[in-house]
Amino acid sequence: MTEGVQKKGCDDNSRITVIDYSEDEFIERELALAECCQFRDRPTVTWINVEGLSSQVVEEVGRQFGFHPLMAEDILSPVQRPKLDAYDDYIYLAVRMLSLDEAKKDVIDEQISIVLGKDVVLTFQQPGGDVFDSLRQRIRNKQGIIRHMGNDYLVYSLLDEVVDDYFVVMENIGDNIEALEEKLVAEPDIKTLGAIHELKTHMLILRKSVWPIREVINKLKQVDERFVRTPTNRYLDDVYDHTIQVIDSIETYRDMLSGMLDIYLSSVSNRMNEVMKVLTLMSTIFIPLTFIAGVYGMNFQFMPELYHVWGYPLALILMLSVGIAMLFFFRKKKWL
Secondary structure, three states, rough: OOEEEOOOOOOOOOOEEEEOOOOOEEEEEEEEEHHHHHOOOOOEEEEEEEEEHHHHHHHHHHHHHHHOOHHHHHHHOOOOOEEEEEEOEEEEEEEEEEEEEOOOOEEEEEEEEEEEEOOOEEEEEOOOOOHHHHHHHHHHOOOOOOHHOHHHHHHHHHHHHHHHHHHHHHHHHHHHHHHHHHHHHHHHHHHHHHHHHHHHHHHHHHHHHHHHHHHHHHHHOOOOOOOOOOOHHHHHHHHHHHHHHHHHHHHHHHHHHHHHHHHHHHHHHHHHHHHHHHHHHHHHHHHHHHHHHHHHOOOOOOOOOOOOOOOHHHHHHHHHHHHHHHHHHHOOOOOO
């Protein structure tokens, strides 16, 4: 049994790593760009990961492994919709890897390109980390059955890691929705509306990333037996089920957020109605008082009680009595 972990520099600003393994052998190291072809025809399972999508690196790797030009073009386009394309010697998959930026409380959306050949699996991604650390650890430590399986099982494992990480994102969004619901009931404000719209944007990103993966997995199960063997389809069915669970959660959260938006608008409308109700009642009370004051404010010589010594106090008492009587009337009608 041979074990090796080595590091070696890579051309350009990209980083290329290889994990080559079988049940008894394991090699993990960094590669120079010109060394990739050394792992093309090995009988072991070979996983070459390229971080950094420079055209020079992708084109050179494509030349060494005989990629179709359209495949290289798709790899260099980081905004692909999740899809599967079948070529003569390779299967190309584009999926979306989602992660959380805890500092900015944002969802990071990144494309992962997976190329499945008869003797090699290549992944292409932007630098900055991925969700495959636990998979690498399982390969190193011989955990599970992955060291006994082939390239197709490795592709299943990559897809499984991507989809499983969707649950982490969904759990975080679910916690945010729960906290937002409590705030919405207690004291809704303009920040609450902004948070709802932000979460709706996250759900839109998730929906666009997850829905097409169902088609990708179904197509992957139907490709040539050279690439995906029948026993692996059982594992792909499990990923498909996880995808359906994520989709159900997305639709549930989208409905909840739409309902929360309606609750916010209703709450704001109710608060406005309460304000208008108070202003209307105050205006209604002051209408007869204004009438009385207006009548006694007219400059006529002969007016009732104009020169009476108690005329002014009686007018004030009359206005106060009218106001109190109206308040009792409003309370009796339960308008207050």
